[in-house]
Amino acid sequence: MTKPLNFNNSRKKYLTVILNDEKNTTLLVGTPTKAIMNELISLQKDINSMGGGEVDMESLELLYELSATLMSRNKTNTKVTKEQLENTLDLEDIFTFFTAYMEFIEDVSKGKN
Secondary structure (H helix, E strand, O other): OOOOOOHHHOOOOOEEEEOOOOOOOEEEEOOOOHHHHHHHHHHHHHHHHHHOOOOOHHHHHHHHHHHHHHHHOEOOOOOOOHHHHHHHOOHHHHHHHHHHHHHHHHHHHHOOO
16 A cells, blocks of 8 residues: 655755844745745846846845745744845845755755655
8 A cells, every 4th residue: 555645744945044133033944835936936037137236126125025925934934024134134135045045946956856
């Protein structure tokens, strides 16, 4: 008899993020849903152009919103807001997070299924 596939018991991979807030909040951020991945892909081109020195305020807003959404997908279900990130992460920090997260997704997608 075949063993059932139970997604409640599957081992997940996480990206550890330590925020530079008063509590040094540690988040174990999970992989994105398909809907979030679609947003990541559509924003990727804008983010690449912003990294070249051109800062588009609308794209920057979307980057902080999407980063909050991503960070909120954490193991303890800690809610992270765009406002929190705007107050704790500067432009360099938000780009660093985004780059690390994209590398994390790439590593997970190359891993064993």
